[in-house]
Amino acid sequence: MKHLKLxxxxxxxxxxxCTRDTAAVKSSEPAEVFINLSFDFTEDxxxxxxxxLPRKAAENPREFLTLAEGMLEMPPEYLVLVxxxxxLPEEFIPADILDLDSFDELETGKNGLSLDRExxxxxxxxxxxxxxxxxxxxxxxxxxxxxxxxxxxxxxADRDGEEAASRYSARAGTSQHQLGTTVDLGSISDSFAExxxxxxxxxxxxxxxxxxxxxxxxxxxxxxxWESWHWRWIGVDAVKMQDxxxxxxxxxxxxxxxxxxxxxxxxHAAADQESVGLNHSGxxxxxxxxxxxxxxxxxxPDYSAEISSLAxxxxxxxxxxxxPTGTTYGNEISPPEWGIEKSLRSSVPGxxxxxxxxxxxxxxxxx
Numbered sequence: 447m448k449h450l451k452l453x454x455x456x457x458x459x460x461x462x463x464c465t466r467d468t469a470a471v472k473s474s475e476p477a478e479v480f481i482n483l484s485f486d487f488t489e490d491x492x493x494x495x496x497x498x499l500p501r502k503a504a505e506n507p508r509e510f511l512t513l514a515e516g517m518l519e520m521p522p523e524y525l526v527l528v529x530x531x532x533x534l535p536e537e538f539i540p541a542d543i544l545d546l547d548s549f550d551e552l553e554t555g556k557n558g559l560s561l562d563r564e565x566x567x568x569x570x571x572x573x574x575x576x577x578x579x580x581x582x583x584x585x586x587x588x589x590x591x592x593x594x595x596x597x598x599x600x601x602x603a604d605r606d607g608e609e610a611a612s613r614y615s616a617r618a619g620t621s622q623h624q625l626g627t628t629v630d631l632g633s634i635s636d637s638f639a640e641x642x643x644x645x646x647x648x649x650x651x652x653x654x655x656x657x658x659x660x661x662x663x664x665x666x667x668x669x670x671x672w673e674s675w676h677w678r679w680i681g682v683d684a685v686k687m688q689d690x691x692x693x694x695x696x697x698x699x700x701x702x703x704x705x706x707x708x709x710x711x712x713x714h715a716a717a718d719q720e721s722v723g724l725n726h727s728g729x730x731x732x733x734x735x736x737x738x739x740x741x742x743x744x745x746x747p748d749y750s751a752e753i754s755s756l757a758x759x760x761x762x763x764x765x766x767x768x769x770p771t772g773t774t775y776g777n778e779i780s781p782p783e784w785g786i787e788k789s790l791r792s793s794v795p796g797x798x799x800x801x802x803x804x805x806x807x808x809x810x811x812x813x
Contacts, residue, residue: 481507481508481511482507482508482511482512482515482717483717484511484515484714484717485511485514485515485710485713485714485716485717486713486716486717487507487511487713489507492504492507495709495713496706496709496710497702497705497706498701498702498705498706499702500691500692500702502690502691503691506690509690510687510690510691513683513684513686513687513690514683514687514710515714516681516682516683516684517681517683517684517687517703518707518710518711518714520681520684522707523540523625524564524625524627524679524680524681525680525681525684525700525703525707526625526700526704527700527701527703527704528620528621528622528624528625529620529668529669529697530612530616530617530620530669532620532704533619533620534592534619534620534624534625535619536592536618536619537592538592538624539591539626540562540589540625540626540627542562542563543560543561543562543563543589543626544560544561544562544563544566545558545559545560546559546560546561546566546569546585546588547559549566549570551570551573551574551577552569552570552573552585553573553582553583553584553585554584554585554586555584555585555586555587556586559585559587559588559589560588560589560626561588561589561626561627561629562589562625562626562627562679564627564679565626565627565628565679568654568655568656568679569585569629569679571654572650572651572654572656575650575654576643576646576647576650579646580642581642581643581646582643583631583632583643583647584631584632584643585629585630585631586629586630586631586632586633586634586675587623587629587630587634588623588626588628588629588630589623589624589625589626589628590621590623590624591624592618592619592624593618595616595617595618595619595621595623595624596617596618598615599611599615599616599617599618602614602615603615612669613665613670613671614670614671614673616670622659622676622678625678627678627679627680628659628676628677628678628679629676629677630673630675630676630677631643631644631647631675631677632644632675633675634675635675636672636674638674638675639674644674644675647677648674651677652682652685652686652689653682653685654682655679655680655681655682655684655685656677656678656679656680656685657677657678657679657680657684657685657688657696658673658674658676658677658696659673659676659677659678659696659697660672660673660676661694661695661696662674664695664697667695667697667698668697678696680696680699680700684699684703687699
């Protein structure tokens with residue numbers, strides 16, 4: 447009888463402990479909702495942390511951040527803001543500049559034109575696509591040094607006066623041409639817009655990362671008259687962001703990026719250290735980073751192949767671990783950008799652990 451009472455007491459204590467553990471799991475504070483796997487922005491703080499966030503970006507933050515991640519992969523100088531208030535140093539010269547005469551695919555209006563390597567490659571692809579449609583793109587101007595631009599503006603100012611010249615020509619240091627990622631096409635006149643080449647560029651240039659710097663009716667914002675011939679390479683993701691969230695105006699995009707790129711980059715770096723979980727909405731709920739010991743690998747029924755395939759295409763290593771029964775789980779993993787829409791059996795206790803391949807740091811997030 448004495449042993450039976452002792453055994454009963456142990457059982458009661460164990461049951462009490464299990465109840466407390468389960469209650470603790472269920473009553474834990476709600477998980478934060480992070481918008482995109484690659485950033486530590488939440489829906490609540492995105493507008494607070496980024497200055498001048500467009501309304502459309504706040505309404506579709508996942509797509510906005512997906513494009514931002516692509517832009518972060520580019521060297522910063524490709525997206526630097528250059529205008530009348532933001533000048534390049536006199537000594538700035540593109541690090542890797544190529545002679546356009548060396549490309550058989552390009553048609554140049556004169557010898558000696560040059561461009562940044564990445565922009566050159568993008569220009570070749572653009573020109574080849576245009577030629578397939580029966581269009582020849584004539585490159586009339588490309589990279590200009592600080593000194594060249596200085597002399598060019600002086601000639602225009604001597605002829606038309608500085609005020610008039612400043613509407614269509616940049617002072618030295620404030621020209622996008624100094625970046626080595628900008629070209630002038632065709633006749634360098636308004637008639638280019640009505641030419642077959644001009645119409646083709648307006649329709650297709652964005653797909654190759656080229657953006658019209660000075661659109662019609664935006665002189666007050668850009669500082670320059672409409673120039674249908676002046677195109678800057680900023681990359682496909684940046685053009686998509688420009689068109690989807692900044693009404694197609696390059697100047698608006700670059701002002702925003704100039705003010706917020708460092709904050710976006712910091713959020714991207716911070717996310718590499720965070721825990722990740724997924725739920726049925728496709729958003730990413732995560733607790734404050736809390737490392738858990740992975741007790742053992744746990745394969746989810748009918749799902750291991752998809753997880754293995756997914757893991758090879760992302761900068762993360764994905765495994766699963768068992769967690770206490772009684773925890774409430776979602777029943778689906780379906781972030782659209784991952785291409786997975788299968789249901790997860792709600793009866794299976796499990797948790798995804800996603801470990802960054804870049805840092806080797808791993809955190810667990812509940813499913």
